Structure formats: structure tokens, C-alpha cells
Amino acid sequence: MTEWLGLPPLATAHGGQIDNLIGWIHIFMLILFVGWGGFFLYAIVRFRQSRNPVADYKGVTSNRSTYSEIAVAVVEGILLVGFAVPLWATRVNALPPESEALVVQVTGEQFAWNVHYAGADRVFGRTDIKLIDLQSNPLGLDRSDPAAKDDVTTVNQLHLPVNRPIIVRLRSKDVIHSFGVPEFRVKQDAIPGLTIPIWFIPTITTTDMRTRTGNPEFQYEIACAQLCGLGHARMRGIVTVESAEEFQKWMEEALAEQAGAAADPFR
Ligand SMILES: [Cu+2]
Numbered sequence: 001m002t003e004w005l006g007l008p009p010l011a012t013a014h015g016g017q018i019d020n021l022i023g024w025i026h027i028f029m030l031i032l033f034v035g036w037g038g039f040f041l042y043a044i045v046r047f048r049q050s051r052n053p054v055a056d057y058k059g060v061t062s063n064r065s066t067y068s069e070i071a072v073a074v075v076e077g078i079l080l081v082g083f084a085v086p087l088w089a090t091r092v093n094a095l096p097p098e099s100e101a102l103v104v105q106v107t108g109e110q111f112a113w114n115v116h117y118a119g120a121d122r123v124f125g126r127t128d129i130k131l132i133d134l135q136s137n138p139l140g141l142d143r144s145d146p147a148a149k150d151d152v153t154t155v156n157q158l159h160l161p162v163n164r165p166i167i168v169r170l171r172s173k174d175v176i177h178s179f180g181v182p183e184f185r186v187k188q189d190a191i192p193g194l195t196i197p198i199w200f201i202p203t204i205t206t207t208d209m210r211t212r213t214g215n216p217e218f219q220y221e222i223a224c225a226q227l228c229g230l231g232h233a234r235m236r237g238i239v240t241v242e243s244a245e246e247f248q249k250w251m252e253e254a255l256a257e258q259a260g261a262a263a264d265p266f267r
Helices: 015-046 064-092 206-213 244-263
Strands: 102-109 112-117 152-155 157-161 166-172 177-181 186-190 196-200 220-224 236-242
Touching (some): 015 064, 102 157, 102 177, 112 157, 112 236, 152 244, 206 236, 236 244
Parallel strands (some): 102 166, 157 236
Antiparallel strands (some): 112 152, 166 196, 177 186, 177 220, 220 236
């Protein structure tokens, strides 16, 4: 219904509502544009100098312009209070229970996305600023903490299972970044000192999207949507949406690889 907007293909459960709102705003703005544009042309012709050599000091006496201003304000109020605010409220208040969702921590830094999964125990391992090593441990994860044993961390690789609620806990190590995935209709600033949850349900796997778009190289991409420094343009993360089984397999492989690296740091 909203294809005429030319937005990127949609790949989350809530995105249709956002597209509808964007569509209605466009329609309303088009009506306003035609209305004001028409009035402007009318005024140029109607009040041309040759017809009105002397200024009329009385001016407009009818109330029509006041009424049309009020009508525009009412429609804008309805768009805001009736559509935009309730939609926003479900995004920020109605978070799914963590027992049903996959919770993943995503921490922005100049210029990368650090991804942290809690693993099977669903508890995020302890992190410590003293343990941060930009190459080997950018999150400062304490591997000696029992809760950290099954944690998986990646850089710029966010794997997500399809059709399951995802809660991303968004953080930043340095400046303001913004987690934007256009196909998910998700965009949220990452602000130093705050942990901001965002949630969505991905509905189309990367493989399916490649078939649908006819682009064999299609990737969902986290694009940093706030100018955050010189490397801003290369701050791109890859999001892989896959089946629950594929996701599980990937987690196990990543865990095995990390266990190997921890046992032999000079490997
Ligand atoms: Cu950034």
C-alpha cells in the first residue's frame, strides 16, 4: 500500500505501521502544498498592481483564512496525538518480556558496533573498563566471570533469529552514534552513559531478502545515523537474519572459536 513512497523493503513486524504514518504525512503535506501553492498563485493574480493601484487599508474581512488555519492545526493534532504518539509508545513502553525475546547488547564506538550476546544462561558476563583492549577485548568482558563463559562478542556482526522479538540494548563508549537499520524501520541514538532498549521482530531472513530483491549480495546493514567523527562513513555493521537453527549453529561456532582464542591468546 505504501510502495509509492519508495522506501527500502520492509523486514519487521511493526514497520508497516510506520510506513502508513509516513504515507499519511506525505498525503497531508501534498494537500497543504497544493492548497498553499494555489492560494499563492491566486493572491499574485488577484492583488496585481494594475488592478489595485492604491493599497486597501482595510485588508481581509472574511474569517475563511482563520478557519482553514484551524482545520490544518486540527489535522496535524490528530496525526500527532492519534497516530504518532501511540505508535511511539508501543515502541518505547510495550517491550516484550525478556524471557521470550533475544536480548543483545550493542555498543557503539568510534568507529564500530560491538555486539554482546549473553549466551544460554541469559546473563551478561561482568565487564570492566580496566580489561578493555581495543584489539582483543573491546568491551572489557571478564572471561573469568562464570556468567561470561557462554557469552559471545563480535565486532560489526549482528546475527538475529527470524520471527522472534529482539531487544537491543543500545550503548555507546564515546560519542553519540545512531543505530539505524532502514529495512527494520528502526533508528535510535546511542548516547554515552545511557542504555536504551529498542525492540523489533525481524520477519524476513537475509537469504529470503536476496531472493525477493533479486540482489544476491543483499545485506541488512547497521548504518551509523549520527555524524560521529572522521570514520563515521565506515561505521557499518552487518545484520544477518536467519532461521532459529542457523542462529543456534552460528552461536555455537562463535563460542567454540572464542574458547579456542581464550585458551591460546597467541594463536
Ligand atoms: Cu557512529
